[in-house]
């Protein structure tokens with residue numbers, strides 16, 4: 032036979048079978064309800080006490096299930112709200128406490144949204160999972176106490192039949208997991224692209240990228256839709272298999288009940304209870320099995336959150352050695368690479384002494400900024416030793432260390448729109464005069480009335496430099512300060528750096544700055560070479 036037809040028949044068979052079973056079920060239902068009515072009146076007449084007892088116990092099981100579900104939902108809500116706040120707080124504290132690797136690992140900015148979403152998914156999954164397992168267990172317990180004590184082997188046979196429908200779910204779990212993961216990825220990419228487009232709308236307009244952006248959106252949307260379709264397909268197959276097994280179990284139950292009733296092994300009121308319990312047990316098992324399925328899908332989210340919630344800030348960052356003054360910073364055989372990327376530094380060695388003025392040079396991407404961040408103690412995942420006054424970085428209290436460091440980054444990071452606030456937040460004591468004189472020196476006298484986003488890039492760079500100069504610190508670390516500066520401003524900066532008594536580490540391609548440094552380093556081939564030492 033043609034393979035295609037064969038496949039079609041195999042796929043059609045379950046549907047035909049389900050229609051057939053439903054048909055028979057309908058006929059049986061009419062017959063059973065008819066018979067029940069007769070048997071009931073007989074049962075009530077025969078043993079009213081047993082009948083009432085059975086019905087009350089059955090109602091009790093229902094009550095426990097409903098109140099249990101309510102209890103679980105309240106518990107989870109309580110747990111969720113508290114944990115989400117705890118999660119945010121912990122994240123914030125972790126980032127403040129120099130767990131910089133986390134920022135690098137999960138991406139700045141995105142992490143909070145991502146983790147909160149993960150967390151909500153997990154809580155939802157846990158709620159569904161736990162409350163259904165709870166309901167299924169109560170139901171089963173009631174079932175065995177209620178019926179099992181009267182006829183244990185009979186109860187086991189029915190139990191075996193009733194759990195039959197959940198087996199197909201376990202076969203689809205693996206495939207479903209893969210599709211759900213792909214779907215998450217596709218959704219993330221689509222959302223990321225929309226966000227990028229919003230942020231980069233100027234570029235899209237300036238370069239006339241409407242068509243490209245629309246096409247990119249459509250292609251990402253298509254992938255997203257494809258995943259959603261796949262999920263729906265697997266869901267349908269899952270439903271067909273579930274319904275098939277469900278009907279087989281129902282069919283088997285009815286036949287056996289009829290048989291036992293005929294042989295007088297059970298009483299008619301027990302038959303009613305068996306039939307009423309059937310959908311409760313099966314439905315809860317199904318939801319519980321689905322809960323397991325979701326739990327597996329959410330495993331990676333769960334791991335991410337656990338890593339953060341289980342991180343013991345007190346132990347990790349408590350009892351650290353305080354740094355009162357930085358005498359020297361020593362790198363011994365330090366190697367570093369960003370997670371899963373090729374090595375940036377391979378066994379580098381150097382010593383920075385108090386009062387050194389070091390210029391770091393190197394081609395784009397050679398690792399200059401990375402080296403500055405390593406010196407500032409921002410990364411924890413390096414190999415080798417970084418020693419502050421001879422103390423390993425891992426034992427140094429980060430806050431007491433960073434107090435001595437001032438950093439002028441390559442990009443402009445400001446925390447409020449108010450220029451004066453951005454400067455004042457780093458100032459200790461009364462430095463109003465110094466602030467005014469620096470602003471004057473860089474030609475920014477009337478700037479304080481403006482907002483950050485009203486400044487030109489050169490003016491922003493100057494504010495960033497002034498902020499770095501205003502912080503009371505013994506080490507000044509500067510990353511490419513001259514990108515947007517005019518020649519006059521470069522001269523002013525050079526003059527300030529030359530006169531400064533601070534330890535200065537400066538990354539720059541600007542050769543003019545060499546005149547006021549005593550050491551020049553070049554980064555190449557994953558190593559740091561001292562190319563000049565000037566006394």
Ligand SMILES: Nc1ncnc2c1ncn2[C@@H]1O[C@H](COP(=O)(O)OP(=O)(O)OP(=O)(O)O)[C@@H](O)[C@H]1O
Nearest residue numbers: 135369372375393394395396397398399400401402
């Ligand atoms: N977060 C990161 N994850 C992975 N790789 C990174 C990350 N940050 C930087 N890199 C890579 O590390 C290398 C060094 O980057 P770094 O910014 O230190 O270079 P740089 O010498 O300062 O460059 P530039 O002169 O362009 O500013 C580059 O190849 C870069 O692609």
